[in-house]
Amino acid sequence: MAILELNSLSLRIGATQVCSDLNMRLQENQRWGLLGKNGAGKTPLLHALIGLVPVQSGEILIRGIKLENIPRQELAAGVGILFQHGISELPATVMETVLLGRHPHVQSLLRDDPGDLKIARDALQDLKLSELADRQVDTLSGGERQRVALAMLIAQTPDLFLMDEPNNHLDLAFQVELLRLLDRKLKQHASALLMATHDINLAARFCEYIILLMGDGEFVNGPTEAVLTSENLSKAFDCEIGSIVGQGRTFFYPQ
Numbered sequence: 001m002a003i004l005e006l007n008s009l010s011l012r013i014g015a016t017q018v019c020s021d022l023n024m025r026l027q028e029n030q031r032w033g034l035l036g037k038n039g040a041g042k043t044p045l046l047h048a049l050i051g052l053v054p055v056q057s058g059e060i061l062i063r064g065i066k067l068e069n070i071p072r073q074e075l076a077a078g079v080g081i082l083f084q085h086g087i088s089e090l091p092a093t094v095m096e097t098v099l100l101g102r103h104p105h106v107q108s109l110l111r112d113d114p115g116d117l118k119i120a121r122d123a124l125q126d127l128k129l130s131e132l133a134d135r136q137v138d139t140l141s142g143g144e145r146q147r148v149a150l151a152m153l154i155a156q157t158p159d160l161f162l163m164d165e166p167n168n169h170l171d172l173a174f175q176v177e178l179l180r181l182l183d184r185k186l187k188q189h190a191s192a193l194l195m196a197t198h199d200i201n202l203a204a205r206f207c208e209y210i211i212l213l214m215g216d217g218e219f220v221n222g223p224t225e226a227v228l229t230s231e232n233l234s235k236a237f238d239c240e241i242g243s244i245v246g247q248g249r250t251f252f253y254p255q
Contacts, residue, residue: 001064002027003160003192004049009058010217013044017217022058024211024221026160026192031183033203033224034196036213037237042196043084045213046162049194050079062160077104080158084165084196086149087137094140094148095133098123101155123155126181142169150178154185161186161193167202179206200241200252204228212236228252 004026011018018041026032034042047053049060051067060067062078070078080101090097101123102116124130127147132140137148146169153161161182167175179202186193197203203210203224210227212220214236220227233241233252240255 002061003063004194005059005061005064007059007061009048009060010056011041011045011048011053012056012217013041013053016041016215018045018213019219020217022211022219022221026194026209028190028192029186030192030209031186031207032192032194032209032211033207034194034211034213035198035200035203035236037215038198040213040215040236042213043164046081046164046194046196049162050075050081073104077156078159079162080153080156080160081162082149082153082164082166084168086142086146086168087152090137092137093133094129094135094137094151095120095124097137097148098129098151098155101152104156119157120151120155123151126154127151143171143174146170147174154181157189157191159189159191161191161195163193163195165197166195167197167199175202182206200228200233204250204252 002025006022006024009022010020016039034045036042044053048055062070087097098120099112099116102119105116106113124133127150129147129151132144137145140148150166166178170178182193185191195207207224210221210224212227212232220232230241230243241252242255243250243252
């Protein structure tokens with residue numbers, strides 16, 4: 001059974017037709033990228049998948065259950081989303097913030113479960129934040145806050161990761177390290193990921209499948225090698241996109 005299934009999904013935001021009759025099946029351990037120019041509707045599409053934005057028509061199923069039939073707490077436990085702007089400058093410590101990722105799983109409001117604390121500490125270690133555990137979030141840099149948001153998402157241990165520009169504010173070395181970490185987490189928990197990004201080469205390197213929004217309701221989706229072509233990308237981004245092969249990978253660049 002697919003973790004996420006979209007059947008004939010159509011979504012319109014204002015004057016922008018994001019997609020028309022979009023079909024996809026996202027299985028365990030799969031990594032999907034969501035690409036398109038600014039304003040094509042990547043963020044609204046992610047938000048629609050958790051019910052924050054209404055769709056025109058079609059079905060969204062999580063583990064075979066229609067989105068509208070899933071209790072909110074169950075949805076919060078099974079689907080995690082990283083919003084484009086990460087987390088707000090909360091009046092809380094880093095550890096307290098990361099523990100919020102465990103909230104949908106909490107059995108008692110009176111005390112923190114030792115298991116939840118361990119998961120949160122492990123997430124801090126994964127994102128190299130252990131030394132900042134007692135720092136106030138509003139004292140952190142943009143990159144550090146992004147890592148806290150990622151740690152909170154990982155601590156949630158969802159079946160489905162929805163990520164909007166996860167590499168925001170991260171330096172190049174940590175972007176690569178993040179991709180490796182996410183790959184490990186998907187395999188450990190039999191999860192899946194859909195990632196919206198502006199970075200074509202990041203998606204090409206990390207994602208096995210791509211949804212490429214054309215900006216007029218049209219889209220191309222399927223295996224990365226089939227979708228990411230100069231022809232498709234040039235049409236989607238309204239500029240000529242060339243490609244070059246090196247070290248066994250294809251790299252794309254504007255001409």
